[in-house]
Amino acid sequence: MAQMNFLTSNQMATEPPVWVDRTMRGIIFGGGALVLGLLVWAHLGLGALIHPPTPTALQQTAQAGPYAITFQSPRQLTARNANTAAFTLHGATGAALRDAQVHVTFEMVDMPMTTPEVEATRQSDGSYIAHPLFAMAGTWHMTAYVAVAGQPPQSATFTVSVRWS
Amino acid sequence: MSNLAKTYAQLLGGVLTLVGVLGFVAPLAPTAASAPHGALLGIFAIDPIHNVIHLASGIVGLLAANMAGGQYARLYAGVFGAVYAVVTIVGFIQGNTVLNLIDVNVADNFLHTAIAAASLAVYFLAGNNNAAATRTA
Numbered sequence: 001m002a003q004m005n006f007l008t009s010n011q012m013a014t015e016p017p018v019w020v021d022r023t024m025r026g027i028i029f030g031g032g033a034l035v036l037g038l039l040v041w042a043h044l045g046l047g048a049l050i051h052p053p054t055p056t057a058l059q060q061t062a063q064a065g066p067y068a069i070t071f072q073s074p075r076q077l078t079a080r081n082a083n084t085a086a087f088t089l090h091g092a093t094g095a096a097l098r099d100a101q102v103h104v105t106f107e108m109v110d111m112p113m114t115t116p117e118v119e120a121t122r123q124s125d126g127s128y129i130a131h132p133l134f135a136m137a138g139t140w141h142m143t144a145y146v147a148v149a150g151q152p153p154q155s156a157t158f159t160v161s162v163r164w165s
Numbered sequence: 166m167s168n169l170a171k172t173y174a175q176l177l178g179g180v181l182t183l184v185g186v187l188g189f190v191a192p193l194a195p196t197a198a199s200a201p202h203g204a205l206l207g208i209f210a211i212d213p214i215h216n217v218i219h220l221a222s223g224i225v226g227l228l229a230a231n232m233a234g235g236q237y238a239r240l241y242a243g244v245f246g247a248v249y250a251v252v253t254i255v256g257f258i259q260g261n262t263v264l265n266l267i268d269v270n271v272a273d274n275f276l277h278t279a280i281a282a283a284s285l286a287v288y289f290l291a292g293n294n295n296a297a298a299t300r301t302a
Contacts, residue, residue, distance in 0.1 A: 016233035024229065024237045031225035032244040035218050039252045042214045111212050 178226025246284025
């Protein structure tokens with residue numbers, strides 16, 4: 001019993017003051033909440049709900065080697081929905097390329113995230129249509145890779161904004 | 166207080182603080198197609214938010230290990246173990262199971278898993294040690 005009392009008083013002597021106890025608990029629980037909040041915020045892309053990315057042009061043209069690639073979308077791209085991205089290709093002479101293979105990759109600018117690449121299908125009007133599906137709103141880099149038989153592959157990257165809705 | 170928890174908080178706090186600082190050092194985090202903000206040592210994808218997260222986790226760990234004789238180290242292990250466990254679950258759900266769309270860096274997910282498992286193990290082991298010490302007394 002005496003030993004118990006000694007240990008108890010010894011333990012009490014090492015107990016921190018109340019303000020230290022409260023501060024440390026606040027720091028640990030507050031730090032945990034902050035880390036959890038930041039991680040959830042970052043991984044779920046919630047920032048785009050409050051600050052949607054600045055809309056980008058629905059039509060953009062970029063040069064990929066000798067080819068001019070024009071990207072067009074009928075409306076702003078959105079996350080979790082099927083989108084339509086049309087690409088038209090023109091060669092150095094200005095003639096439309098109708099016999100190319102086009103596939104498109106996506107990479108989020110704000111964080112290390114990709115989404116599956118898609119193959120653009122050739123249309124009768126000479127354009128190539130892809131249906132990208134974005135997991136998260138934000139600013140994305142969309143890279144179109146063009147392969148023409150007998151020619152070296154070329155690519156061009158477009159910056160596009162993706163909104164939640 | 167537990168020496169195990171205190172040592173663990175010092176170790177984890179030091180490593181996470183170092184990782185957070187190094188994340189801002191560009192040569193150690195070269196950019197790549199899969200990690201536009203860089204990958205620490207070429208393995209762990211990072212970005213400014215994750216650097217802040219690592220720094221915050223590390224600094225709190227160092228405080229817990231060194232304030233009041235390390236009495237808060239076990240609480241730190243428990244709280245941050247739970248936090249990283251939630252993050253791990255979210256990360257793996259995002260990466261593989263539900264959405265099947267997002268390619269969050271897999272190495273990061275395994276790192277979160279290791280931190281969560283080790284922290285929770287320390288929390289419960291340190292608790293058992295305390296209980297044993299009390300019983301011995």
